[in-house]
Amino acid sequence: MRLMGYKLGHGYYIQATVICANPVIYNSIAFKIDTGCDITTISLNDALRLGINFSYLGDPSKSLGISGMIPTYSIFNCMLSFDLNNFFIAEKLSHIDISRPNVNEQNWEIIKSIPSLLGIDFLSRYTIRCDKNYIYLEK
Numbered sequence: 001m002r003l004m005g006y007k008l009g010h011g012y013y014i015q016a017t018v019i020c021a022n023p024v025i026y027n028s029i030a031f032k033i034d035t036g037c038d039i040t041t042i043s044l045n046d047a048l049r050l051g052i053n054f055s056y057l058g059d060p061s062k063s064l065g066i067s068g069m070i071p072t073y074s075i076f077n078c079m080l081s082f083d084l085n086n087f088f089i090a091e092k093l094s095h096i097d098i099s100r101p102n103v104n105e106q107n108w109e110i111i112k113s114i115p116s117l118l119g120i121d122f123l124s125r126y127t128i129r130c131d132k133n134y135i136y137l138e139k
Contacts, residue, residue, distance in 0.1 A: 001089065003082050003126070003137040005033060012135035014118060017081040018042070018050075018096070023057070025050055025075070031118035033128070033135060039063075040080070040119040041072075041097040045112050054100060063097060070101045080122065093121060 005014030012033045018025050027050050029042065041063075042050075060071035074095045081090045103111055126137035 001084075001139045003084070003089070005135040005137070007130075007133050007135070011115075012130055013115070014082075014135065014137070016118070017083075019079040019081055019090070020075050020096075021077065023052060023075065025052070025078075029116050032115040033123065034117040035120055035123060035128070037117045037119035038121060039095070039097045040093060040122050041099055041117045043114050043116045044098075044100055044103070045114065046116045047098050047100070052098065054098075057098070060100065063099065070099055073098045073100060091122060091125065 003014060005012050007013075013030045014033060015028055015030050017028045020026075029046050029050075031040070042052075047054075054073060057073040057075070060073050062069045063072040064070075074097055076095045078093050078096045079090045080093065081088050099114075101107075101111055101114075123137070126139055129136045129138065
């Protein structure tokens with residue numbers, strides 16, 4: 001089985017549908033493949049696009065990000081689904097983090113550009129191979 005992603009700028013991305021029952025999420029996200037990220041993480045920009053209401057997610061924990069410690073919420077018992085043209089494959093994750101950095105007028109443009117990250121919790125299940133324009137996750 002092979003999942004295929006694409007190169008965009010300086011990174012590789014793969015499209016996945018996030019499926020979660022609480023909060024209800026069934027929407028597609030372009031995840032940047034990041035072997036330096038332990039946990040798959042939804043960016044603030046994608047969380048806002050999905051309409052996630054942070055007040056229902058409980059208290060945040062703190063995670064180390066590029067700019068230091070940032071508040072992070074977790075959603076549990078999630079799946080990532082991939083469209084392989086003639087069928088779908090779904091991979092279960094115990095949880096996905098949602099980052100919620102402190103936003104102000106000076107940093108909003110930068111925060112908007114931070115992508116959601118496909119972390120090693122997912123990537124360790126696959127062999128990763130890439131070429132000039134594509135990335136392949138193979139089992």
